[in-house]
Amino acid sequence: MRHRHRTPALALLLLALLAASAGAQTTHFSLGAGYQWLDVSGNEDMYKSQLNERQGLALQELSLTVAAPSGGLFDRLRVDASGFGAEPEGRFRLSVGRSGMYDLRISYFRARAFSALPTLANPFLDQGIVPGQHTQNRVLDNLDMDLQLFPGAVITPLVGYSRYHVDGPGTTTYHVGENEYRLDSHLAETTHEARAGVGIHLDGFQATVVEAWRAFHDTDAYALAPGGGAGNNPAPVLGQDQSLDSFNRRDRSDGSYAVTTGSFAGTVSDRLRFTGSFVKTDFQSSLAEDEQLSGSLVSFAIARFFGGLGQQTHARTSAPDWRGAARVEAEPVDGLEASGGYARSHRDFDGLALISSLYTGTVNYAGLDPRNLATLLTSTTALERNQTTWDGMLSTRNLGPLRLWADVARVDEELTVTPDAAEIVVPGGQGGRFDRTIRRWSAGATATVDGLKLALDWKDDHAPDSIVRTDYRDLKRWRLRADWTAGKLLRVVGTAEKLDGDNPAEGIDYDFRARHWGVDVDLTALEALGVRLGYAKFKADSAVTIVVPQNFTLEPSLYTEDGEEKSASASYKIGPVSLEGGWSRFTNSGDLGLSLDRAFAHCDVELTAALGATLVFDRYRYRDDLLAISNFDANRYAFLLRWHE
Amino acid sequence: MPAGRWTRAAAVWLRLLAGAGAAALAGGAALADPPAAKSASPYAPCDTCHDDIAASFPANPHARLAAATCASCHGDGSKHAAEGDKALIKVPSGAAGAKLCLGCHGGQPAFTRTGTGAHATASVFCASCHSIHSPAPANVALLRAERGAECVSCHPVQRREFDKPFAHHLGRSGLACYSCHNPHGGTGRASLKTGTAGEVPCLTCHGEKRGPFVFQHVTGMTGDCMSCHEPHGSNNPKRLTRARVDQVCLECHSALPAGNLGAGPPSFHNLLLPRYQNCTVCHVAIHGSNSSPMLLK
Numbered sequence: 001m002r003h004r005h006r007t008p009a010l011a012l013l014l015l016a017l018l019a020a021s022a023g024a025q026t027t028h029f030s031l032g033a034g035y036q037w038l039d040v041s042g043n044e045d046m047y048k049s050q051l052n053e054r055q056g057l058a059l060q061e062l063s064l065t066v067a068a069p070s071g072g073l074f075d076r077l078r079v080d081a082s083g084f085g086a087e088p089e090g091r092f093r094l095s096v097g098r099s100g101m102y103d104l105r106i107s108y109f110r111a112r113a114f115s116a117l118p119t120l121a122n123p124f125l126d127q128g129i130v131p132g133q134h135t136q137n138r139v140l141d142n143l144d145m146d147l148q149l150f151p152g153a154v155i156t157p158l159v160g161y162s163r164y165h166v167d168g169p170g171t172t173t174y175h176v177g178e179n180e181y182r183l184d185s186h187l188a189e190t191t192h193e194a195r196a197g198v199g200i201h202l203d204g205f206q207a208t209v210v211e212a213w214r215a216f217h218d219t220d221a222y223a224l225a226p227g228g229g230a231g232n233n234p235a236p237v238l239g240q241d242q243s244l245d246s247f248n249r250r251d252r253s254d255g256s257y258a259v260t261t262g263s264f265a266g267t268v269s270d271r272l273r274f275t276g277s278f279v280k281t282d283f284q285s286s287l288a289e290d291e292q293l294s295g296s297l298v299s300f301a302i303a304r305f306f307g308g309l310g311q312q313t314h315a316r317t318s319a320p321d322w323r324g325a326a327r328v329e330a331e332p333v334d335g336l337e338a339s340g341g342y343a344r345s346h347r348d349f350d351g352l353a354l355i356s357s358l359y360t361g362t363v364n365y366a367g368l369d370p371r372n373l374a375t376l377l378t379s380t381t382a383l384e385r386n387q388t389t390w391d392g393m394l395s396t397r398n399l400g401p402l403r404l405w406a407d408v409a410r411v412d413e414e415l416t417v418t419p420d421a422a423e424i425v426v427p428g429g430q431g432g433r434f435d436r437t438i439r440r441w442s443a444g445a446t447a448t449v450d451g452l453k454l455a456l457d458w459k460d461d462h463a464p465d466s467i468v469r470t471d472y473r474d475l476k477r478w479r480l481r482a483d484w485t486a487g488k489l490l491r492v493v494g495t496a497e498k499l500d501g502d503n504p505a506e507g508i509d510y511d512f513r514a515r516h517w518g519v520d521v522d523l524t525a526l527e528a529l530g531v532r533l534g535y536a537k538f539k540a541d542s543a544v545t546i547v548v549p550q551n552f553t554l555e556p557s558l559y560t561e562d563g564e565e566k567s568a569s570a571s572y573k574i575g576p577v578s579l580e581g582g583w584s585r586f587t588n589s590g591d592l593g594l595s596l597d598r599a600f601a602h603c604d605v606e607l608t609a610a611l612g613a614t615l616v617f618d619r620y621r622y623r624d625d626l627l628a629i630s631n632f633d634a635n636r637y638a639f640l641l642r643w644h645e
Numbered sequence: 646m647p648a649g650r651w652t653r654a655a656a657v658w659l660r661l662l663a664g665a666g667a668a669a670l671a672g673g674a675a676l677a678d679p680p681a682a683k684s685a686s687p688y689a690p691c692d693t694c695h696d697d698i699a700a701s702f703p704a705n706p707h708a709r710l711a712a713a714t715c716a717s718c719h720g721d722g723s724k725h726a727a728e729g730d731k732a733l734i735k736v737p738s739g740a741a742g743a744k745l746c747l748g749c750h751g752g753q754p755a756f757t758r759t760g761t762g763a764h765a766t767a768s769v770f771c772a773s774c775h776s777i778h779s780p781a782p783a784n785v786a787l788l789r790a791e792r793g794a795e796c797v798s799c800h801p802v803q804r805r806e807f808d809k810p811f812a813h814h815l816g817r818s819g820l821a822c823y824s825c826h827n828p829h830g831g832t833g834r835a836s837l838k839t840g841t842a843g844e845v846p847c848l849t850c851h852g853e854k855r856g857p858f859v860f861q862h863v864t865g866m867t868g869d870c871m872s873c874h875e876p877h878g879s880n881n882p883k884r885l886t887r888a889r890v891d892q893v894c895l896e897c898h899s900a901l902p903a904g905n906l907g908a909g910p911p912s913f914h915n916l917l918l919p920r921y922q923n924c925t926v927c928h929v930a931i932h933g934s935n936s937s938p939m940l941l942k
Binding site for chain 2: 162174249263289363403432453481518536548550590
């Protein structure tokens with residue numbers, strides 16, 4: 001963990017010293033950092049699943065812009081960082097370069113991903129046992145570096161490197177022997193990507209071609225959780241108690257493949273522009289899995305009781321994929337713009353799994369015929385997916401304050417799936433060929449008169465076929481936005497959105513609707529005093545017919561949200577002191593009734609021209625209407641020092 | 646926190662402060678003094694009146710271009726300089742301004758659709774979000790406002806989605822709208838910022854779900870992560886689109902009518918029992934599996 005904290009700080013130190021040694025001039029510098037305290041009561045797991053702040057040192061913001069004399073190592077340097085330390089995510093960005101020589105960009109993102117929810121995968125919720133059986137506490141590190149040489153030249157070589165890494169423990173479950181057992185897990189996944197390419201910059205034509213090589217390595221380790229051997233189902237199966245005495249599994253997934261990308265843009269004249277892009281990838285992966293378990297178990301697949309299982313799986317997938325797009329944008333007469341685009345994507349997918357199992361200590365249901373039993377299962381899957389999109393757009397901006405646009409598009413989807421690939425719930429020939437064509441019309445208008453800007457748009461999608469049951473056949477959306485500004489005194493922004501979709505096919509009867517509207521008011525009564533008020537309502541309803549698994553009757557699956565948000569905040573500046581406070585309340589009375597109350601107060605004092613201090617108080621109160629065990633209250637107090645030039 | 650970790654953390658922060666301070670001191674009174682004397686300014690004669698812009702422009706990324714002068718974007722300003730009339734100088738804005746910007750920036754891979762893209766049709770052009778002359782921009786890329794603040798001023802519905810309890814953490818630390826969206830083009834109506842190989846942006850951070858898997862679920866077959874998850878925020882745990890996991894699953898996996906992908910008959914699972922109400926207690930590898938056709942591991 002230590003190097004994760006240290007790396008960005010050391011990078012900043014190095015760059016700052018470089019800047020100093022180059023006789024650089026800092027043209028912008030600010031640093032805000034301090035310490036924060038937490039006071040959390042109630043369900044701490046839920047707090048961490050939603051917010052995951054910690055107590056400790058926190059980097060609120062760092063920004064450094066340096067201009068250096070030409071001829072040095074660099075003539076421009078920009079550093080931005082925020083969030084490291086006690087916050088759940090942190091980001092660091094560096095952009096440094098020398099005119100005509102190079103342009104280097106480095107970004108690093110770090111996040112803590114925590115989840116331990118009361119209701120997720122929890123068969124014992126009604127007994128008050130929380131959290132659920134699927135939890136995780138992982139750390140994510142993403143690093144991206146890109147170097148462009150000779151920016152501004154006709155030919156600009158490019159190289160880059162990315163590393164994505166996620167690592168951490170968790171808990172999960174495993175269904176074996178007609179029971180589910182709690183497992184401890186640990187995931188470590190790393191993806192490396194190196195890339196090289198070239199940019200071409202000619203008068204009126206620019207293009208980039210990049211070849212990337214990607215490799216990933218994923219290790220998952222599982223072991224029986226302490227106390228997990230009894231399983232979730234205490235009832236005997238076929239008269240025999242089920243239990244797991246030991247369990248170990250280790251999965252290793254690897255893959256390496258090339259990715260080719262290209263893009264171009266050009267202008268034939270001031271009135272004609274074209275763009276295009278292309279991506280080709282040969283996705284591949286392989287898996288080696290070893291699983292060993294023992295206990296008192298039953299398998300319906302081999303119709304026997306058994307005492308142990310050793311299973312090895314070797315799997316391989318190949319998924320060549322390409323997609324390309326081209327677009328032409330034209331302005332045939334002043335103020336009238338037209339564009340047309342074509343895109344096509346294709347994916348071939350082949351998977352093969354070889355699963356070798358050795359059941360030990362088996363007997364039949366009568367307790368007779370003791371022996372070990374080996375099984376070998378080969379499974380292959382394949383799918384082919386094609387998608388073609390045509391679209392055309394016309395817009396005009398020569399009607400005074402009015403701008404109109406209209407767009408028409410057609411999307412053709414073709415999907416061929418082998419039965420194996422579709423058998424997620426129950427085996428049974430669910431593959432086949434699935435086609436869907438979506439025709440889309442949309443139009444909109446914007447008008448700007450004095451301080452008022454109005455925007456209205458409409459979209460209508462129609463698809464006579466559906467691939468999955470929740471695909472719509474008709475989808476209509478209306479959006480309205482009004483933005484009124486009265487000088488520096490007042491700004492009012494109102495938005496409304498209406499969405500209706502359905503699939504009336506017999507046995508599906510899918511119908512959904514959503515409504516949002518809201519208004520935000522910014523009032524600057526005095527230069528030093530600002531007030532912001534907000535109000536919003538949202539409502540969502542959906543229904544689709546489902547089969548109830550235990551009796552195969554039909555009933556609608558209903559889902560509703562009915563939410564409201566109110567907010568108010570104010571800021572006031574008097575001399576060297578700035579005060580800001582706010583409050584918001586979010587409520588939902590839909591399927592999951594809940595409320596969220598937030599409040600904050602910040603006091604900022606300019607101690608000197610370059611140094612300031614900030615006191616921060618944040619309050620977060622979560623209430624679940626049905627499950628009081630989820631509730632929590634969290635207060636955050638912080639003292640930050642700001643240094644800026 | 647153990648004492649050792651306190652010491653280490655303090656040392657890191659002190660180094661950070663000292664390093665940044667060295668750079669600040671090296672600059673001395675840089676803020677007050679432009680790097681070049683006015684008489685040698687490449688921005689003459691404009692700097693006679695627009696001295697504030699000329700003073701700060703050396704810190705602007707555009708100043709790196711050897712040929713970048715005021716005339717590069719504003720054209721011949723001699724009449725304007727002589728008469729002082731604002732109407733006599735070109736001020737790039739709107740669609741015409743975007744064309745000028747695209748003359749240099751249009752060849753970048755991210756700029757797939759700008760002139761007539763979703764933003765352009767809503768009369769949102771380069772200068773709506775970017776401040777070209779800004780001396781100390783609030784953010785990278787010469788943005789006018791703090792990370793994402795420009796976006797949510799026009800997209801308040803999306804901002805409110807982040808106010809729901811199960812949401813990505815937008816704004817205060819690492820995440821921004823453009824972490825997942827490409828405002829200059831992108832894929833589909835949501836202008837998604839795809840990965841190198843064209844993947845949805847979700848997989849940049851959730852790479853362990855990328856596969857490809859022998860037994861694919863939604864992603865890679867039809868639909869994508871948003872088939873089951875709300876990307877910005879949700880009232881439901883795991884940002885699911887439904888409050889109950891079994892309803893997320895059964896809305897697709899019900900055999901009515903035959904002919905839809907995945908609409909096979911569900912097993913005889915008694916949803917009255919808690920162990921069957923959360924499908925993922927058994928179907929744990931719900932994003933895809935290499936060893937279980939039914940996504941059991």
